[in-house]
Amino acid sequence: MLNLDSLLEKAASVVIAGHVRPDGDCVGSCLALYQYVCKYYPETKTHVFLEPIPNTFTFLKGSGDIAQAPEEVWTVDLCIALDCGDLSRLGNAAKFFEHANRTVCIDHHVSNQSFADENEILADASSTCELLYQLLPKDRIDREIAECLYTGIVTDTGVFQYSCTSPDTMRSAADLMSRGIDYPVIVDRVFFQKTFLQQKMMGRALSNARLYEDVSCIATVLTPEDMAEFGALPKHLEGIASQLRATKGVEVSIFLYPLETGEYKVSARSAKVVDVSVIAVKYGGGGHVRAAGFTMSGDDPWAMVELLTEDIRKQLK
Ligand SMILES: [Mn+2]
Structure with a gap:
């Protein structure tokens, strides 16, 4: 050692x-x-x-x-x-x-x-x-x-x-x-403990969520408009990825939020099967088997989610 x-x-x-x-x-x-x-x-x-x-x-x-x-x-x-x-x-x-x-x-x-x-x-x-x-x-x-x-x-x-x-x-x-x-x-x-603002962002993130049942994935996006409405910063989004992962019957959770650079930060979590670090590395990020992160660029965050569900599908095969 x-x-x-x-x-x-x-x-x-x-x-x-x-x-x-x-x-x-x-x-x-x-x-x-x-x-x-x-x-x-x-x-x-x-x-x-x-x-x-x-x-x-x-x-x-x-x-x-x-x-x-x-x-x-x-x-x-x-x-x-x-x-x-x-x-x-x-x-x-x-x-x-x-x-x-x-x-x-x-x-x-x-x-x-x-x-x-x-x-x-x-x-x-x-x-x-x-x-x-x-x-x-x-x-x-x-x-x-x-x-x-x-x-x-x-x-x-x-x-x-x-x-x-x-x-x-x-x-x-x-x-x-x-x-x-x-x-x-x-x-x-x-x-x-969460601040009131963090709780509000959690609420918005959860209500924006979509379920992709064919790949056992829940995904959500916070847009620049969501962030501006509450005056939120990335640091106010702690715990959202984990909360999503706690959804019953879901294997993977994906959370996208905008960075100041104009890119989206992606936080991915998995329950048992999918290695999200493989997906993260593919997009230039890293992390662990059950929790990983990376950034993606583009105008349509939901299109990014669609792309990621394909990566999940490949692993589930
Ligand atoms: Mn660590």
């Missing part, structure tokens, strides 16, 4: 970064490692670069130190990418990765091609936070680090519900619970 301490001991400067549009596993793993480096390597110049994080995660220690990767790049001794399936998904922080003296990648995306000098990729791990928990010395995980790791595990397992949840996941989470974290509050904040 990757020995993080042997790398950190030699590094005078460290940049920690995660994927664009950071989720709970990305924020949790980056902040857990950031706190670890700050606490045990106080002399090291440490930065954590992420795109703006959802407000949900601002309760985690160190979140106030997160910055967006600056335009001007400098060379650091060590750049660590977390929860990031490929280099381009690091966004602006990719430049720091490319200029770093040494690079590390810690990730659980099945599509990860091991793009760093040192890679710890475990597709069987529920989350990057579970993997990072395995890598960190247990006697050095304090309550605040445990909060970050637990948050990431809760996010990526849907509160220990998805099939990525293993006995090892539960053992890791159990140990983290024993470190004094307020786990009911974390679960409620991270997974269940």
Whole structure:
């Protein structure tokens, strides 16, 4: 297994970064490692670069130190990418990765091609936070680090519900619970609480949904008009893809929403049979067997859905 301490001991400067549009596993793993480096390597110049994080995660220690990767790049001794399936998904922080003296990648995306000098990729791990928990010395995980790791595990397992949840996941989470974290509050904040605007967007997304019974698929689209009507941003759409997937009798759920670039972001989920990561990779995205994402361009999002139902049909044959 990757020995993080042997790398950190030699590094005078460290940049920690995660994927664009950071989720709970990305924020949790980056902040857990950031706190670890700050606490045990106080002399090291440490930065954590992420795109703006959802407000949900601002309760985690160190979140106030997160910055967006600056335009001007400098060379650091060590750049660590977390929860990031490929280099381009690091966004602006990719430049720091490319200029770093040494690079590390810690990730659980099945599509990860091991793009760093040192890679710890475990597709069987529920989350990057579970993997990072395995890598960190247990006697050095304090309550605040445990909060970050637990948050990431809760996010990526849907509160220990998805099939990525293993006995090892539960053992890791159990140990983290024993470190004094307020786990009911974390679960409620991270997974269940929604703002009024988020609830309204959920309602609109569900009422727009269409059922494609021949391929056991439910799909929905939020249009730029839907977004404008409520003044909604992509960050207000958390949880919609999972809610769709919970439709009885449905194998695949597809959720499309517009990005500022004019493209559509596609979130795909599956229940048992279809490997949505295969579909995601076909369109230049990535992810996991049961949850994957990518972008598509065009004017007619429902035509994109039609295209995707053909990809599903091929797998169902
Ligand atoms: Mn993850």
